[in-house]
Amino acid sequence: MKIDLKRRLGLAFGALIAMTLPALAGICEKRDFDGQGYVICTLTAGQEPGLRLWLNGPDGRTLGDFTAVRRTLAQGESLGFAMNAGMYHPDFTPVGLYVSDGVSQHDLVTAGGGGNFGMLPNGVFCAGGARPYQVIESRAFAKAAPDCRLATQSGPMLVIDGALHPRFLVDSDSRYIRNGVGVSPDGQTAWFAISDRAVTFHQFGRLFRDGLGARDALYFDGSISRLYAPGLGRADFGRRLGPIIGYVGQN
Template identity: 40%
Template sequence: MIHTKPLLAACILVLGLSACDQPQPGDPVIRTDISGEKGKEIARADESTKAAPSPSPTATPSETATPEDSACKPVRFEDAMFTECVADPAKHHVRMVLGSPPYRSLAKFSASLAKDAPPVVFAMNAGMFDGEGKAIGYFVENRERLHELNLNDGSGNFHMKPNGVFYGTGGTWRIKTSEDFYSTVGDRPDFGTQSGPMLLIEGKVHPQISEDGPSKRIRNGVGVDRDGKAHFVITASPVSFGQFARYFRDVAKTPNALYLDGTVSSLWDPARGRMDTRADLGPLVVVETKE
C-alpha cells in the first residue's frame, strides 16, 4: 500500500497500536497503512518456523445457514472461520471498479448502481491503493488501463516479490506473477488488478511466508482453480499469512492465489444480507450474474 510517512511519524500518531510495535521474529509480511494515520507494517523475511496447527483433513461447512442462492459459504478450517465466494465463468461476469472519485466503500458503490444493472452476486475489495483510494499497481476497468504494471521494489506486502496480477477477458480468468504477466500477456484484458504478495505459486506457498507467524490480520484474497473458477476468500477473524495461504492450497485448491488486502478486507454478499462497512477501501472486484 502507500508509504507516504516514515514509520516513526506514523507510530507517534497512533501510540499504542500494535502495528507500530517493533518488528518481532516470526512477524508475517503485512501492510495496513492506507491514509498515513495508521502505523505501517513493514515487510519481513525472517519469519520463524513456528509449528502450524495440524491441518484439518477436510474443511467443514459452518452450522450457520447459507441461502441457496448465495455464491458464498462460511467454512471452518484449522479452527478459524473463512467465507469463500466462488465465481463461475459459466454463470458470472467479473469486473473491476474504482469510481471517480473512488467509491472507498461497498455501500457507496452499491448506491451508484443503476436500477437495470446486472444483479451483483458479491463484491470485495481488490488490491493495493494510495491515500486517495487509487490503485498503485496494474489496474484495468472495462478494458481501460488506469494504472500501469508496477515492478518497483519497496517495503510492505505489495513489494514482497513475487507479487501478482488477477486478470481476465470474458470467461477466462487467471493469476500470474507480475514478472510472468509482463513477459507473457500482450493484449489488454477486460479487467485486471495487481496486488501482493502471491500466496500460492503453482501450488507452493510463497517462499517468504512462514507456516504461522504471530502477527494476524483479517485478510482477503483470490485464487483460480484448474476449472477456471475464481475463489474469493475473506477471514472472519485475524489469521496468519501461512494459514491463509494453506486455505487456498488445501481447501479452495487453487494452484495460484493472490493476497488482496488485510485489516480493511470487506465483502458484500446481497443474498445473505452482508454489507461490510469499511469506508477506506480502494479498488473493488464485482461479480455479477451473466446476462
C-alpha cells in the first residue's frame, strides 16, 4: 500500500508539473515490447548539449531527488526528463566513474566484484565525445580513454556489440523495475528506458537490442529506479538517489 500511495502521489505531482511546464517536444513516450510496458525517453544528436548529470548542489550536499534538481535550473530552463543514472554507495557517492561538465569526480572501476555492478562486463555511458552518445565496456573505456563531457559508469552491460550479456537467463526469477540507457549504432541517438513493472535482465536487454535497435546498452539500476517525465505527468517519489541524468531545455 505504501508503494501504491507513493506512485499515486507521484502521478498527481507530475500532472501538476505538466500543467506548468512545456512538454519539450514529447521526449518521453509509453511503449510496449514483448508483452511488457516501458517508458522510453529519446534524445537525438542535436539535443546532446542539453543532457546533464547531477550529484551535488551548490552547497556540496547530495541533491537526491528530482525536485532538488529542478531547483538548480536557471530561469527559463525546464527539465524535460530525468532518471537515476548509476549505482552509489550509502553516502550517495558513485560506485564507478562519474564525469560532469568534463570534470571527473570519481574514478573508473575495472575490477569485478559482487552485485550487479561487478557482474562483468559493465560499462560507461559517455556523452559529448567523438560521438554524441556512446556506451562502452569499462575495460575498453580504460584503454581508449575517450573524452566525455559527461559520463557515468554502471553495470552490467545489457547489450554488448549486439549481443545480450552472457549471464542473462531467459527463465530468471530475478525481477525488478529496471532502468538503463542504450545507444544507436551510429551514436546519434540515445534511449533512456524504465520498465513499468518488474522485468528480468533478459527482458530488459531485449528491449534495447530487439525493440530499439541498440548495439550497446547499459543498466543503471533496479528496484530504486525512478523517472521524472512531465510530458507524461509523471514524477516518481522514493528513496534518495545518487547520480541523476536528465535533459534540460528552454521554456
